Amino acid sequence: MKQKIREFIFNELIFVAEPEKFSDDDDLLEAGLDSMGIMRLIMHIEDQFGVTLPDSEIDPDNVKSFNTLEQWVLQHQA
Amino acid sequence: MNTPTEDIIQMLNPSDCFTLAMDEEIRQEQMPGSQCGFALELSSTPDITAIEQRIHEFGERFPLVFASLQQRGKRFFWCKREQQHPLFHHHIAPDTVNAADFHKQTVLSLLNHRQARETIPPLEFHLIQSTGKNTFLMRWIHPFCDAKGADLILKYLCTDDAEQRLRFDLPKLEPLVNQQLDKYKWWQKVLLFIKAKRHITQLDTLQSIIHADTSKAPKQLNFNTYTLSPEQTQSINKLTRQHVGLTGTSLYYVGCFMRALHKMNPEQAGDAYCTPYAFNLRRNKALSPLLGNHVAPLFAQAPKAILHDRAALFQHLKQQNANTLREKLDYAFLPLMWAASWLSLEQHGQKLRTSMRTGTERSSFWFSDIGNVDLSSASFFKTDITKIYHLCQISSPPALAFLSCQFNQQLTLSYNFIEPLFSEEWIEALHKNVLEELLLE
Numbered sequence: 001m002k003q004k005i006r007e008f009i010f011n012e013l014i015f016v017a018e019p020e021k022f023s024d025d026d027d028l029l030e031a032g033l034d035s036m037g038i039m040r041l042i043m044h045i046e047d048q049f050g051v052t053l054p055d056s057e058i059d060p061d062n063v064k065s066f067n068t069l070e071q072w073v074l075q076h077q078a
Numbered sequence: 079m080n081t082p083t084e085d086i087i088q089m090l091n092p093s094d095c096f097t098l099a100m101d102e103e104i105r106q107e108q109m110p111g112s113q114c115g116f117a118l119e120l121s122s123t124p125d126i127t128a129i130e131q132r133i134h135e136f137g138e139r140f141p142l143v144f145a146s147l148q149q150r151g152k153r154f155f156w157c158k159r160e161q162q163h164p165l166f167h168h169h170i171a172p173d174t175v176n177a178a179d180f181h182k183q184t185v186l187s188l189l190n191h192r193q194a195r196e197t198i199p200p201l202e203f204h205l206i207q208s209t210g211k212n213t214f215l216m217r218w219i220h221p222f223c224d225a226k227g228a229d230l231i232l233k234y235l236c237t238d239d240a241e242q243r244l245r246f247d248l249p250k251l252e253p254l255v256n257q258q259l260d261k262y263k264w265w266q267k268v269l270l271f272i273k274a275k276r277h278i279t280q281l282d283t284l285q286s287i288i289h290a291d292t293s294k295a296p297k298q299l300n301f302n303t304y305t306l307s308p309e310q311t312q313s314i315n316k317l318t319r320q321h322v323g324l325t326g327t328s329l330y331y332v333g334c335f336m337r338a339l340h341k342m343n344p345e346q347a348g349d350a351y352c353t354p355y356a357f358n359l360r361r362n363k364a365l366s367p368l369l370g371n372h373v374a375p376l377f378a379q380a381p382k383a384i385l386h387d388r389a390a391l392f393q394h395l396k397q398q399n400a401n402t403l404r405e406k407l408d409y410a411f412l413p414l415m416w417a418a419s420w421l422s423l424e425q426h427g428q429k430l431r432t433s434m435r436t437g438t439e440r441s442s443f444w445f446s447d448i449g450n451v452d453l454s455s456a457s458f459f460k461t462d463i464t465k466i467y468h469l470c471q472i473s474s475p476p477a478l479a480f481l482s483c484q485f486n487q488q489l490t491l492s493y494n495f496i497e498p499l500f501s502e503e504w505i506e507a508l509h510k511n512v513l514e515e516l517l518l519e
Contacts (some may be wrong), residue, residue, distance in 0.1 A: 010134075010361075012361065013082040013361055013362065014361050014362045014363055014364075015360075015361040015362065015363045015364035015365070016363070030147075031363065032362030032363035033362065034327075034449065035324055035326055035327040035328070037323050037362060039323050039326070039399065039400065040403055042325070043400075043403050043404050050296050051341055055323065057325055058324050058325055059324065060324065063324070068122055075164070
């Protein structure tokens with residue numbers, strides 16, 4: 001899952017010169033993930049993984065890194 | 079008869095055609111066309127020799143800045159000129175004039191400058207200098223690049239490291255609009271086209287509220303800018319998060335502006351406020367593509383009936399934005415733009431501007447939020463940047479554009495309006511309403 005999210009973010013939303021050096025804990029918001037990008041990312045995750053991510057949980061703590069994103073999605077996948 | 083082709087550098091992409099159609103619409107109103115500007119106010123006189131050298135280098139790396147926009151047959155192209163024009167201009171105030179007036183009047187005269195499309199330089203840099211005040215203005219025509227591209231050009235100029243500057247580039251293959259279009263099979267493009275058309279038809283069921291006095295003919299662009307304090311900006315950022323969350327920052331400005339307009343005259347004719355905004359195809363933080371337009375238009379629309387309820391308005395705008403992305407309406411505009419690029423400029427402009435149902439103007443105002451201006455440092459050729467604002471010519475109606483950006487933790491609001499369809503006093507009253515709305519707990 002993390003790999004698919006990485007591909008989507010780096011191909012569509014933000015430019016990182018060396019994506020392989022971007023760790024799963026690095027800050028995506030600092031790297032340029034903005035409000036429009038977060039919205040697009042959430043739609044993509046919902047489509048791709050068949051989950052519904054509640055609006056009320058769209059929080060920097062949940063979208064700040066690949067690890068927090070994965071945890072957030074897993075919480076709703078069951 | 080064959081048309082000459084040997085001087086052609088490149089063809090416009092569908093997104094450039096969309097801004098060119100607006101250029102034509104503005105020119106048809108006897109106005110200068112779609113000129114745009116970025117202005118940097120500086121704390122002292124910058125190193126002029128270094129600026130000239132950097133601009134010269136920029137021109138050598140991106141020679142399209144010397145091109146001429148010309149029609150060949152039905153299509154438009156960037157073509158070579160016989161002679162290169164100067165890219166940098168220096169304006170020095172006589173000692174006798176008021177500095178603030180001189181700066182504003184010079185910026186206004188540059189943005190209101192009329193010149194044929196074929197001869198106007200696509201991009202120019204101006205240093206406006208007086209005792210105690212310096213403004214660096216970048217002026218460009220919209221078919222040449224979008225606001226993000228202009229932001230990147232500024233970033234290029236402000237990047238001192240020569241190796242870092244080499245990272246700024248053009249699209250390696252096709253423009254991003256065409257790259258996105260290529261992802262879809264022909265039948266998917268047709269479906270997207272139909273989807274976008276249906277979306278516009280739906281928008282057109284409500285007639286847009288226009289505040290401009292359209293009984294008057296447009297004469298000139300004017301602008302008022304207001305820079306808010308860091309404390310005000312911080313409060314607005316907090317309120318933005320509170321009202322629209324992480325996913326709709328610009329919608330807070332849009333909603334507040336709609337309510338502020340409504341307060342100016344709640345009885346103004348029309349059913350809804352409607353504003354176009356750009357969806358940028360570049361990845362954030364990418365230093366390329368620098369030139370060309372790489373955007374698609376989206377719309378935010380709010381019926382008059384919900385404007386009295388702030389919470390309902392923000393919820394509505396957020397929901398609309400979410401649906402737009404969920405239904406991929408952002409991408410649906412790409413085939414529409416591609417198809418429209420085959421129309422005449424007149425037909426293209428009409429499709430962009432007017433409601434299919436009533437034939438009246440679709441936009442209540444134009445809107446652009448470039449967010450945080452991200453320069454490598456706040457310094458500019460050995461001086462400090464104290465303020466940044468952007469400017470644009472507008473079609474009449476709506477004759478009004480609301481542009482925002484943040485720099486150094488300060489929000490700057492730029493109101494661009496066409497006189498005499500709007501007056502400076504009206505804009506000042508509007509700004510009071512906007513500020514009240516932005517800061518309302």
